[in-house]
Every structure is written in structure tokens, then in C-alpha cells.
Amino acid sequence: MEKKSFLEAMDKWRTPERLVLVTSVNESNEPHVITVGWKMRTSFNPPMFAIAVGNGKYMHECISQSEEFVLAVPGDDLAEQVLACGNQSNAFEDRFKKYGLLTKTGESVKSPLIDNCIANFECQVINQVDSGDHTIFIGQVVNSYSSNEEKQNLLVVDDQAGYEVLAEEAPYAVGVVKK
Numbered sequence: 620m621e622k623k624s625f626l627e628a629m630d631k632w633r634t635p636e637r638l639v640l641v642t643s644v645n646e647s648n649e650p651h652v653i654t655v656g657w658k659m660r661t662s663f664n665p666p667m668f669a670i671a672v673g674n675g676k677y678m679h680e681c682i683s684q685s686e687e688f689v690l691a692v693p694g695d696d697l698a699e700q701v702l703a704c705g706n707q708s709n710a711f712e713d714r715f716k717k718y719g720l721l722t723k724t725g726e727s728v729k730s731p732l733i734d735n736c737i738a739n740f741e742c743q744v745i746n747q748v749d750s751g752d753h754t755i756f757i758g759q760v761v762n763s764y765s766s767n768e769e770k771q772n773l774l775v776v777d778d779q780a781g782y783e784v785l786a787e788e789a790p791y792a793v794g795v796v797k798k
Contacts, residue, residue: 633775634774634775634776634777634779635774635775635776635779635782636656636774636775637656637658637692637772637774638654638655638656638693638701638705638773638774638775638793639654639656639658639670639690639692640652640653640654640655640691640692640693640697640701640704640720640733640736641654641655641670641672641678641682641688641689641690641691642688642689642691642722642730642732642733643678643681643682643685643687643688643689644685644687644729644730645677645680645681645684645685646684646685648729650715650722650730650731651677651678651681651714652704652714652715652720652733653672653676653678653704653705654701654702654704654705655670655671655672655690656705656775657670657671658670658671658690661757665759665760666740666760667742667757667758667759667760668690668740668742668758668760669755669756669757669758670690670755670756670758671750671754671755671756672753672754672756673752673753674752674753674754675752677711679754682756683747683754685728685729685730686743686744687728687729687730687742687743687744687758688728688730688742688744688758689725689728689730689731689732689733689739689740690739690742690758691732691733691736691738691739691740692736692737692738692739692772693733693736693737693772693773694736694737694766694768694770694771694772694773695770695771695772695773695785695795696735697720697735697736697773698773698785698786698793698794699718699785699786700718700719700720701773701786701793702786702787702788702791702793703717703718703788705791706791715731715733719735720733721734721735722734725739725762725764726741726761726762727743727761727762728741728742728743736766737765737766737768737770738763738764738765738766739763739764739765740758740760740762740763740764741760741761741762741763742758742759742760742761743758743759743761744756744758745757745758745759771795772795773785773793773794773795774793774794774795774796775791775792775793776792776793776794776795777792781796781797782794782795782796782797783795783796783797
């Protein structure tokens, strides 16, 4: 073991990382979507997820105001779209239309489900925690949905053996575990 910078040490651990799409609505109930890598399950009973969103992101404002979000799990067929939603900076464009993300109305939140994802979880924000340059939003799952289609989960990957890169735009590559 040698002492290294934080970023050098993180390079040993940062991939693979599962990706999700997060939707929410602004104060006019207009839907927005971003790609999120920092997320985790936090409770089975009741079911909860936590997501970290950059404090300067428009999605941060949307979730803070609406107090809700949908966590949508994309499959391998959405690699290009997920990469684009994570790298694009124009928060006000209609990314659903631009990238062919099919929306569906859920039962309990105004944030749209993404119908061409593997799974969707409607979440009500029950807490938020300041975490430096990000805020951690903790959402209680109020409804869950899943597809009957068999698709692989998308991951942030690198050049390690065992992964197939499906889309790449520096500094990110997304892919799946090789079959």
C-alpha cells in the first residue's frame, strides 16, 4: 500500500457502476431527466433509495421543489441515450423526445416513468442531506414497475476485461458485462 491522491485511489474502485435515469418535474410540472451513477438502496421496509444530485444541476431544483422523483433502470438498448442524458448540459431541452425515451404516467407522482426501461420506482422524498457539492435525496418507494423484457443493466465501465463498451464519450464509457 502506498499513499495516493483521492482520485488515484478511486480509479481502483469507480468501475463498474450501475447507471439509472432519474425523472422529476419542475414547478410547472414539465418533466426532466438526467443520468445518475450515485444511488443506493437504503431500506427494505419501507423500501427506499438515495440518489446524489449536484447542487448546481437543474434536476436538483426540480426534486427540491416537487419532493419526488422516479428512478428508472435502463437496459443495454438505451446506452447512447443514457450517455447523452449524462453529458448534455442543456437542462431545458426535451430529452425524452430528443432521445426516444417513452414516458408513461405513474400512479402516485407527477414525475414520468420511462416505459422503455427495465424497472421504474416512484419515490417520495422523505429527507435530503447536504453532502458537499451534492445533495443526497432519500426517496421512499411508493410504486414499483418492471418490464418483462430481458435486458442487461447498463454500467459505467472501463478497459477492464469482461465488459463490452456500448457507447463512449470522454471521459465516460457505458456498457454491459460480456456474456
